[in-house]
Amino acid sequence: MSGPGGARLRSLDRALLLAAGSVVALGCLQLGLSLPGSGDLWWAHLVLVFTFWVYAAAGLLAWHRRPGNSMGMLVTFGGAAVLAGSLGNTSVPALIAVGAITATVVLAVTVHLLLAFPSGKVHGRTARIVATAGYGVALILQAPQYLFDPDAASLLFVADRPGLLDAGAWVQRTAGGLVVVAAALILARRIVHARAGRRRVLLPLFAYGMLALLSVPLRPTVLEPALGGITAAVVQFVIIAGVPVAFVLAMLRGGFAREGELEELAVRLGDAGGAHGRIPLLLGQVLGDASIDVLFWMPEQSAWVDSAGAPAVLPLPQDRAGVEVTIGGERIGAILYDDDLIADPETVQAAGRVMALAIERERLLARLLAQRGALIASRARIVTAADRERRRIARDLHDGMQVSLVLLALEAQRVASAAPDGAVRCRVLTLRHGIDETAAELRTFVHRLMPPALIERGLCAAAEDLVDRMPLPTVLHAEPTGGPLPPGVESTAYFLIAEGLANALKHARAARMSVRIGREADLLTVEVHDDGIGGAAMHGGRGLRGLADRVHALGGELRVDSATSCGTHLRAELPCAS
Template sequence: MPIRLLLFGAGVALSLVTVVIARAERGFSTALTTSHGLSALLGAGWALLIGALAFGRRTSARRTGLLLFLAAYAWFLPEWDNPGTTSSVVFSLGLALNAACPAAVGHMALAYPGGRLGSWPARALAVAGYAITVGVQGVGTAAYFRPQTQGCSECPRNWWAVADASARAQSVASLGVQAGTAWLLALIIFLAFRLVTSSPAARRSTGLPMLCALGYFTAVAASYIHSLNRGFLGSDARDGQLWQVQAGALCLLAASLIVEVVRAGLRQRELTRLVIDLGGTATPSRLREAIAERLGDPDLQIAYPVGAGDLHVDAAANPVALPPPHGRTATTLRRGDSHIATLVHRPGLLDSPSAIEDLLSGARMALEHERLHAESLAQLAALRASGARIVTAGDEERRRLERDLHDGAQQRLVSLALGLRLLRMRSTTPARRLDLAEAELEQAVSELRRLARGLHPVLLKEAGLAVALEALGQTRDLRIEDVPRVRYSDVVESTVYLLVARMSENRSTTVSVDSRDGQLTAHVTVKGRLPDLTDLADRITTLEGELISHTEQDETRVTARLPLRCAGRLTRG
């Protein structure tokens, strides 16, 4: 059985015991000496109990529910200092806690809606409330009151009494009324200021309960002000009227909390319905659109944490900048220690903890699912970026090797060939071996130049793809139909060049290149069998492109598509 049901049952039992105690000596009972007082006593107390039972069902409001139970118990306790009771324990509790209800309700209002006192002024007011109502007005006054010496020989024993000093008891009671008046005015000002300065979303969520609480505290403050002249809280006709106003305000407070629970349930069902309606057709933007529609912010963003760093991405794995720009705010959604997502929205939408709880209750599973999907997309993008960096590094290494061969080994071989030629010219006799060495050396230089061009042609880096392909066509059976004389990223140009070079080796080849809509497309057609293009297919896939081949009779057409924007971004990373 949930603890709140046990607390509710205890509160009902407490109310029935209170009625029995009040009837023991009707003349000392505020409820029974006031018109419709018994209805006010039970109505306000049971309303608080029902409100605590309903409000405590919400996970984020369990502390507030416990404070409401405490306020309901404190509402019944002023009847317990009735001299007609035969229990000294009950009588002593009544003396100590007869003024504690405003402190309990004040604690609840200061901690509403999450049940935690969020600021030092709120904590100071809560502590001051208990210290004044229980410490000064309750135990402090009772410490100098012995009913038997004050003409009540049949009264139960006061366990708090340490001395019989009626004048000091009166002084302490007067001090308690004065301090209580100041405390109530400070509490009213603090709660009103917090309500006025809160965001529109927070006012919509907490405004009605706070107005009802302010009404209750105003009635209690009026009762304290009415008691300032006499120096103690009494029970005359005006006090009875103010007490009934307090009971009505507490009933309205409980009703407003129940209304808030119903509204929260409707909001949760609405959001849940929106999420469910997405069904299996959900796209990376549908959940964002559903939550944006629910919160009324079309520019809302959902940022999911990725990895152990501070990287956040949206549902399509695009980076989201945090903290947000000026005019926007970020709200982190958590479940326990798990960081589910961060919403970037306009200020004031999720200032209330209850609004965050409603959002999590309705869309947590959908957010978790999309977070895992975004994380997998981010990991895939990181893998592709890593592959693109490897491709770029390979191109750089080929360029370095080509430069080293051209500037190093090739130059040395050319110098050696010149030395052999000079040596042969100076020789007076035929030198067949020098002729053979010179021929071998020239062949070595020719092969070295061909190897360097195969690694990475200089023209590709200096003049671009079109010029490099034209130079390649001078040494091969290569017909160039159309290649734009524009520059692309290094990795795209080198990929197309390697494809054409591989396919045109020892084959009649035709090539055309065009670029549109952020994509470069190269069509290469060869006669005869297609060479092995596995490594190039892997390279193109790494760059988020595709390689397609189609064969008809003895002709094969290969189409390579490369995204220009993606390839450029990855090569820079």
Template sequence: MATTVASSLQTKSVFRDPVLLVPAVVGASLAVGWLGADRGVAGTRIAADLALSWTLVAASAVALERTRWRRSRILLAATAFALLAADLQWTSSDVLWTLGFLLEAVWGALLVHIVLTFPTGRPWSRVASVTATCAYGTAFGGQLVRAFVLPDSRDVLAITSTQRMADAVGRAQQTLGILLGLTALVLVVRRLRGLRGPAWRAQAPLLAAAAVGGAAAAVWLGWVSVTGAGFPALERLVRAVALLVPLGAVAGITWSRLSRHDASDLVVELRTGGSASLRERLARILGDPTLEVAYRLDDGRYVDADGSPRELLEGPNRAITVVTAQGREVAALVHDSALLDEPRLVESVRATAGLVLENERLAAQVRAQLAEVRASRARLVAATDAERRRLERNLHDGAQQRLVTLAVTLGLAAARTDAASSQVLSSAQDEVEEAIAELRELARGIHPTLLRAEGLDAAVAALARRAPLPVATHGSAGGRLPDAVELAAYFLVSEALTNVVKHASAKEATVRVERLAGTLSVSVTDDGTGGAQPTAGSGLAGMRDRLEALDASLVVESRPGHGTTVRAEIPCG
């Protein structure tokens, strides 16, 4: 993954400037054109070769601003020279004629290489790499084999003169050329369908032109293969269509330039973007719908706009641009690597968005702190519940069991002694049994065993049965839920019913439990006097704190004289 700090742009090196190639290509093309005219070559053919070579080197020069296109620039210039080298067949020198014959189709292989590796010069896939390699093998290797058997007096590499074998090699080249052209066409179409945002802007014109050129080349090779003879007009048409490839590269660069915003437009867009989020505004400006914004906190962590942790992970075709404000990093833009080809656009956004992103960073930091507080509260609730379970088990397995044993022992002793002693022992046994009952109630309040064993529905039903007034239960939790959710719902019902008994003067109450769309709804309604308020320090206030730790909500509706309804909505996944 590429990482950039857009505040600095790469300095151009004069030694890598393809503009210096323009005079060389112009001089070489004029010399080749003069040779063609001297040998009676058709003017349209000469014009097509000159136009294509000039356009190729011009596109290489225009692409100089794209640092990632360096390999493609070299390939464009190399294609121009390969095309002119193929025209050495117009010379009277046998050696130069043979060299031109060997390079006759190499320029086409170079175009295939450009297209299947555009824009970085690296193959898109293994299939693209194999296709480009086979194109070179077919173009140069096939010509080399033909040169060994070609019955032409100008061929200095001829070992034997066999026209039939030379024709067979030529037909094999044409067949392979058609297959490779169709394969490249499929790869180009698939590539086009996968492009989005800035990559579409920069690459689509060249790839679309390549698709048209590939189809024209396949038609020409098919014609030659079927008829066994060349068709000069169609051959010139193929060269004319090949012009679209370098023109497509220039069109992509021009399209990207036209899409740039002025600095004033950027300020207005960023600060008055309507209801759209800052990420959406930046994505619209950069033309990259996949853009992500990660805000850097004071401790070095990154979060998104909601305050959730964000990892800057490596990935294919992704790049990171760091945004600073007053010399301090405030955010990182994670975007399509194609935007690296438009450094001025990225730099404009980086320079303009710094202050706005700083404000958003502060807001994101507050949200992150609130999220951490919520997570801390959730951890405290979980730790408290775990401690409740431990205390409940200790009471059940320790003190409660000892008291049960003591009560049994007292009962046995009372049965074996005189009447006076028996009465004292029986009284002591009754006291122990009352202590056991109180201890069981205490353990149930700390952590209900029934809830852990059978779930929320059974535990709520038990609360309703133990209440000293009629309590109707409706609905179901629909199976087991996370421990924290079941405990919160249980204690809500328990606290609400306790308040009904102590304060409401109610005749009856209703408990309703429903589970819908990942949310557990729990409500307790009574027909009492109403007027309940979850004041600080009250049981309902404590329940609100517990519920908020689970991102749940608590609503108390209690108009005087109209009863009370306590309702909670608890996310349960």
């Protein structure tokens, strides 16, 4: 990776490595200050530092994966709160005072994290009030715990007032409980209104976060009576240590929005080499929304199309948002995204400006695909119309002229039987034979134009009739077609079988032939195989070329495998949706 974007990413990586080293050093320093004199409780200090390291590692990982998202910074800040709150275990008076002030800040950070997930910003007036109240409970209502407790930080102690100490503790617990309940209601509402896919990410994360918050009021009432004071505190911190792990798991499942770092987007675009269809994937990787899609504006039709040239419809569903992309004031496309994952549309607009030229290139390709689709549809209509006319002519000849000839032959036979003169009878019989020959030629013409079996009984019956008339051993494998076929597809498949068998009889010197007809969903497969000398080619004659044109006009594919001395294999795949 080279260029300014690559240099920016390398600089970010170096900064994160430096931060990781600082985190390790701070944890070791805290252990160095708290372990001496800790006695049998040394393991509790290890748990606290381990919790700090888990928070910091998760935050730095999130920061690395989503540099422009605030979630990584918030998780890292949570680690700093854990470390600051544990400073009360040292023997340095100033650090003890810091630990007393910040003892419960990590709980406020947890509320903040839950309310800010996944965009990193707290949305909604109520949610912002609850997040702010959480910090107020952790910092302001914490004051009585060190101002009126002689066993707390000596630098902050004011007076020994047990009544105020108990009242302050009760107020803090009550206010904290209210904050937890309010946060739970907000999160429950988000889960209810989330889509099923997002709910699978949010539900376990929010449930575990609320468990971590509830460990605060449960500690004095449930954990301490059951486990003891020190053990209960350690269990609470172990539960809290799982919070950043839950956020990392949610991030790996696609929950984080990646906003910013557009230089990275430009670098990735260059590395992708302009591959078709890569724009939504690149945007999704950088912005953190795997559901991102790109539509293209077709001014000639005043319509939106997707990357395949198929028509697309706006406006968007309720849970989707979109921004337009322009070049020189001309609309060229739109980026559709999940507004729950990406909070700021300006981020998407900035990404659109970076990707504008690539989107314009994709738009031109989408226009070509749309035109190609229109051409294929037009050719398919022509083939269908031609087949419909052939069927009409064949039916008229079969039901009209052929019947008339049969009636004329019968009348000639009657006249011949009633004629007294032998010469007249002979001439009438000759006329009758001529009529019979003409009727036979007409039947052959009608069969070549459009076999009656195909019109009346369908492809499999017509193919069976054709195979039965072959002078060489020929096997037919006809699987159930799963419903009627479009007439154009049915006719094309039949003529492919007829042409393949006819070529094998005329040119291949084959001893055996086989035909296979199969259908899977909306795709009809027709195969004709012989064990002859091979050597057939698509450009070798008008028959295969004409069939290839018919197949392609219907949106299908025709392949000819005809290696010398290995026989010939024709395979056509025809879309057959009604």
